[in-house]
Amino acid sequence: MLKLIGYLKPYTVFILVAIALLFVQALTELALPDYMSRIVNVGIQQGGVEDAIPQAISQETFNDVSLFLSREHKEAILGYYELITQESSNYREYLERYPALETEPVYVLVNDTIENNEELKLTFGKALMAYSGVKTGGGQGNENFSPPSGITIPEGADPFKIMRLLPESIRLQMLSDMDKMVDVLGESMIKQSAVLVVKEEYQKLGMDTDSIQSRYVFRIGLMMVLMALLSTAATIMVAFIASKIAAAVARNLRKDVFTKIENFSNVEFAKFSTASLITRTTNDITQIQLVIVMIIRMVFYAPIMGVGGVFRAIEKSVSMSWIIALAVIILLGMIGIVFAIALPKFKKIQKLIDRLNLVTRENLSGLMVVRAFNTQKFEEKRFREANEDVTKTNLFVNRVMVSMMPIMMLVMNGIVLLIVWVGAKQIAESSLQVGDMMAYIQYAMQIIISFLMLTMIFIFIPRASVSANRVHEVLKVDPEITDPDNPKQFPKDFKGEVEFRNVCYRFPGAEENILNHISFTAKPGETTAIIGSTGSGKSTLLNMIPRFYDVCDGQVLLDGVDIREVRQHDLRDHIGYVPQKGVLFSGTIESNLKYADDDATLDEIKKAAEIAQATEFIETNEEKYQTPISQGGINVSGGQKQRLSIARALLKRPEIFLFDDSFSALDFKTDAALRRKLKQETGKSTMIIVGQRIATIKNAEQILVLDEGKLVGKGRHDELMKTCQTYQEIARSQLSEEELS
C-alpha cells in the first residue's frame, strides 16, 4: 500500500485541504448536540435567560436583594449599574425596553465587564437565590431558606422589612450561615436558581419574557442550521476533493501500468499471465481508487470525530468517561470475537465455493462424457457433497453474523441507559444539566461510531493493500528487453538474411535450456521450415527473431547485425509476423488489415486478402471489408482469423516473414493454395515457417528438425527422410508409406 504513496504526492495540498475541511465537518457535527443541549438548558429550563446577572433590576428589588450582600459587595455591584429614573437623560431610550421605568427607577447594567468577575457573579447569584428563597419561603416554609435560628418571622409579615430592621452584625452573621448552606448546592444550582429570579424580575419590569425565550430558541436554531450547512458544505467539498484525487491517482496508475506492460516482453507476460495483468490494470486499480476515497473520507475523519467527541464529552462530564471507554471496549471485544469465529470460516467458504464451482464446471464441460458413461448419479452425488459443505458452513457463518447487529444495538442502548442512570444521579447533585446529559448521549454514540468506522477500515485496507501490491509488482518490473543506448542502423539495402549463431535460451526459472546451441542461416528468397514435437522449442526459436525473447547465449543476426544492437522498432519494421492463433482486434476487417499499414489502399488490401485466400469469405459477407470484427475476433472462425492475420502481415511488405504454425486451422486444400500463392508473391523475402504438418513444410528449401531444444536435422525433405530419425518418425505418423516414398 505504502509503495504507491508516491502517486498521492502531487495532491498533498489537496489532501491537507481535505483534512482541514474534515476538521470543520467534525467540529460542526459535534457542535449540534451542544446547541441542542443549550436549547434544553437555557431555552426551556432557564426560559431563554442565559445569565444569572440581570440586565436590569428595579431599585426596589435590588434593595431587597442587597440585604443579602455585604456593603462592599453591594458597592462593587452597583459600580456596574446605572440608576435610571424619569429624570435621566436616556430615560426615553430605556422606557421601551423596561416599561416599569414609568413607575419606578431601575438599575440598568452598563458595564459588561462584570461577566469576568466570577466571584462577584457568584455572590450576586447567591444573593438573588437567597432573596427568592426568603420571598417564597416566607410563605411556604422552604427549609433551605428559613431564616436563621432564633429569629421567628411573624405570619404575614414582610420578611425584608424585618431584615432591614436587624442590626448590621446580625445580618452579616446570618449571611455567612446561609453561605455555607448554599455552597453545598454547588455553583450550577445557584446559577440555575438565580436565573429564575432574573426571569421573574424581567417579568416585573414588564419585559416580554416569552419573546426572550423564543428569540433565544430561534437564535440557537439558526446557529444550528448554519452549522449544519457548514458541515454539509465541508462534507461535499471533501467528497469533491476525495473523488478527484482518487480518480486522478487511478488514472495515473492505469496509465503507468498500461505503458509499462506495453513494454513487457513475452517473458514478463508469461511470468504474470495475461489474465492477471488485465486484472492488475483494471480491477485492482479500481479497488485502490475506492479505498483512496474511503481513506480520505472515513479513515481521516473517524479519528478527528472520535477525539473531538471525547473532548466534547469530557467537557460535559468528566466523570462519565468510563462509560464511553466501557462501550468501546465491549464493542471492539465483541467484533473481535465474532470475527475470530467467523473469519477462518470465511476463508473456508471461499474454498468450498470454489469446489462447488469446480464440480459444476466439470460436469458442464464433460456433459457428453458424463452421459456417455451414464455417470449422472455419480456427478449428482459429487455436487450434493459440495453443496452440503457450502450450505453448512454458510449457515454457521450467517448465524454468527446475524448476531452482530442485535448485540451491537443492545450494547448501544445499554450504554444510553447507563448514561441516563449515572447522569440522573449527577443531575440530582446539580453537577450536570439535563440538556448536557442528552448531548452526552449523542457524543457517546458519535465516539462509538468512530471506533466502528475504524474497525471497518481494518477490513477494507488489507484487501486494498493486496491490490496495491499487485499493481506495484507490475510497476517495479524492469523489462528484460530494452533498446540499446546507442542503437545501430540496419544497412540501407536490407535483404533480410536471418542467422542464428549458437543460440541458447532458457525460460526464467527453468532447469534446462529450451534451445541449445542452435545455428542456421535463413536466406532471402528461400523458405526455412521448423518442425518438431510439442515442447521442442520451435515457437520459441521463431519468437527470438522479433526479439520477443532475448538469447541467453549466442547471437541472432539480421544481415549481420545483432538484433540487440538496433532499436526494437527498427527491427520489427522489417518483420511480418503471423501468430499461431490468429489475433484480431475489434473493428472491421479493413481496420485489422490496415493495422500493418495505415496508408494501404483498398486495392492493396484486396490483393493481400486474395493471396491469403481470404477473399472468398470476405466477399460473401454483405459488408465485405467493413464487416465488423468483435473483440477477440469471436465472430470469425479460427481458419478465417489465420487467413486475415496472414493478409495483415502481407500488407506490411516486410523482408522477413515469420509464420508460427499459422496454417494449422486451415484445411488441406486452402493450406495448399495459400502456400502456392504466397511463394509466388513473396519471392524475395525470407520465409520462416513453424509447422506441424509434414505436408505443409515438405517443399521448404531448408527444414530444421528440433527435438528437445536441439537441432537434430537440417536439410531438405528427401535428405532428412534418409538421415534424420526424428523427422522420419514425425513423417510416418502422418503419411502412409506409399505417400512417403
Next chain:
Amino acid sequence: MSQDNQTTRRQPPRGGRHGGPGGGPGIMAGGEKPKNFKATLRKLVKELSQFKVRIIMVFIFAALSAFLMILGPKILGNITTELFEGLMNKIRGTGEGINFDSIKQTILFLLGLYVGSTLLAYTQGWIMSGVSAKITYRLREQISLKINNLPLKYFDKTSQGEVLSRVTNDVDTISRTLNQSLTQMITSLTTVIGVIFMMFSISWQMTLVALLILPLSASLIALVVKQSQKYFKKQQDYLGHVNGHVEEMYGGHVVVKAFNGEADSIKKFNGINDVLYDSAWKSQFLSGMMMPIMMFVGNIGYVLISILGGWFAVKRIITVGDIQAFIVYVRQFTQPVAQIANIMNIFQQTAAAAERVFEFIEEDEEVAETHNPVKNVEHNGNVEFKHVQFGYDPEKIIIKDFSCQVNKGHNIAIVGPTGAGKTTMVKLLMRFYDVNSGEILLDGHNIKDYSRYDLRENFGMVLQDTWLYNGSIWDNIKYGRLDATDEEVLAAAKAAHVDAFVHMLPDGYDLLLNEETTNVSQGQKQLITIARAILADPKVLILDEATSSVDTRTEVQIQKAMANLMKNRTSFVIAHRLSTIRDADLILVMNEGDIVEQGNHKELLERDGFYAELYKSQFEEDFVETEGLI
C-alpha cells in the same frame, strides 16, 4: 479454464452490493430488471411457502423486535422528563425533587425491553438463516439435477459461464436477500409505521414537520441520482472500454509488438483513460454527495424539531423528554425509508436472479423416455441408419437423407474439413440429439425404444477434449464403470498403456489431478481417457480426433492403445489423419454438415469426388503423380 475466468470477469457487476463509500451506490447502479417480476415473485413465494410457519414466525419476531425498539426512546424520554421536572421543582424549591425509584424501575424495564428485542431479532435471524440455507441448497440441487437432464441442444446457446453464474452468483443473490433484505424490509416497515405512530402520539404538528422533510429529501436525492446515473453509466461504459482495450492489447501483445503498434495503443488507452477519469470522479462525487445531503436534510429536521419542540416545551404542550424522543424518532425515520428504497432495488435484482434460476430449472428436459423400453436385447453392436434427416435448427436441415448399415466389429471413419459437422453423427447415435425423421437402429431396435441409460451402456467415447475430473488417476479410470473391480481397472490401465507411465508419477495411481489437470501431460490424459473407455467395455466405440493434440511419440503409444480398444468392437472414428482412415470399412465424407460421399478408401478415390480432392490436397501438386500409383 482461462475462458471461464473471462466469462465471469466480463459479467457486469450485478447490483450495488459492493457499497462504495459515500453511501447509496445501490441506487446508483440502477440494477437489472426482471422480465416478469410478478411471475417470478409468485414462484419465489411458492418456494418459500413450504417454510410457511417459520417465515410467519420470522415476520412476527422481526416486527415485534422492531416494535420493542421503537418504544425505547419514548420511555427514555419519560425518564428525561422526570429528571427535568424533578430538577425544576428542586430549583424552584417546590415538590419532591427527582424520584430515583421510578427512574430505576423505568431503566430496568427498558433494559428488559432491549434484551427482549435483541433476543427476538436474533431468533428471527437464526430461523431465517436456516430457511435461506435450505432454499439455497434446494435451488442449487435442482440446478445440478437439471444440468444432467437438459438436452445438449440447450448448451449450444447457453455458455458454461452462464450456467455457472446461476449456480453461484444468482443463487447467492437470492440467499443474501432472504438472509438480510427480507427481514430488513419487515423491520423497516414496522419501524416506519411505528415511528410515525409514536411521533403522532407526541405531537402532530412536529410530526407533520418531520414528514414534510421527507419529500424534500426524496426530491433532492432523486435529483442527485438522476445526475449521477448519467455519469455512472458513462463510467461503466468507459470502464468496459478500458477493459476491452486492455484485454485486446494484452491478449494480442505479440501482434502489437510485431507491428510496432505500442505507441498507437498507448495513445488510444490514454484517450479512454482520460474520459474514464472524468466520468469516474463525477459519478463518485455525485454519489458521494448523497450522504451529506441526506445528513443535511436530517439535520434540518433535527433543528426544526429542536426549535419547535423547545417552543412547545415552553408552552408546556410537550415535555423535554418528548423532544429527546422525537429527535431520536426523526433520525430513526429517515434511515428505514432510505433502506426501503434500497431494498426495493435489491428485490428487483433478486427477482432478476431468481428469474434466471427458475428459467433454468424450468427449461425443457430431454424428450421423455419411452414407457416400455426394450429390455434384454442381446447387444452386438450392429448399427443402422435409415433415411435419417436432421438439423440443429429444424429450418436448416443439414443431414438430408442418410442411410447406411454398420455391422458389428466394423470400423467407420468420418472425415471432412473442420466444421463439417462430423460430431453430429456421433451425437445422433448417442441420442444427445434426436433425428427429425428416419430412424437409427441399434441391434435391430430403434434407439428411441431403449431407455437412455440402456442405450448409452453400449457406447464408449474417447474425445479430443480429454475430459477428466479433479480426482485421482485411479478414480478417473474407474469413471468408465463405477462398479468395476480393482483387477478390472488395472487391466484397463495396462491395455491403455497407462500402467507404463503411471509409476513414474509422484503418487502413481493415487495422483490427484489438479483443477487444470496440468500435472499430467496431454498424451497421458488421452491414455487415461482410453483406459476409461476400455473399462466401460462398450459394444460401440466412438473416437473423436483422439490423437490430434499430442506429439508424435505419444501418438504411437496412443495408436497402440486404441488398436487394443477397437478390437472386436464397432467403432466410429472421426479423424483428419488419412493414415487412420484408409483402413476403415466405411468412410463417411462430410462437408458443410451433410454427408456427401460414402464408401471405402478405394471406392471413394475412384469416384474422384470431394474425398479424392481432399486427399490430394494434402500432398500438393508434386504428389499427384505418386498418388496415381496407389
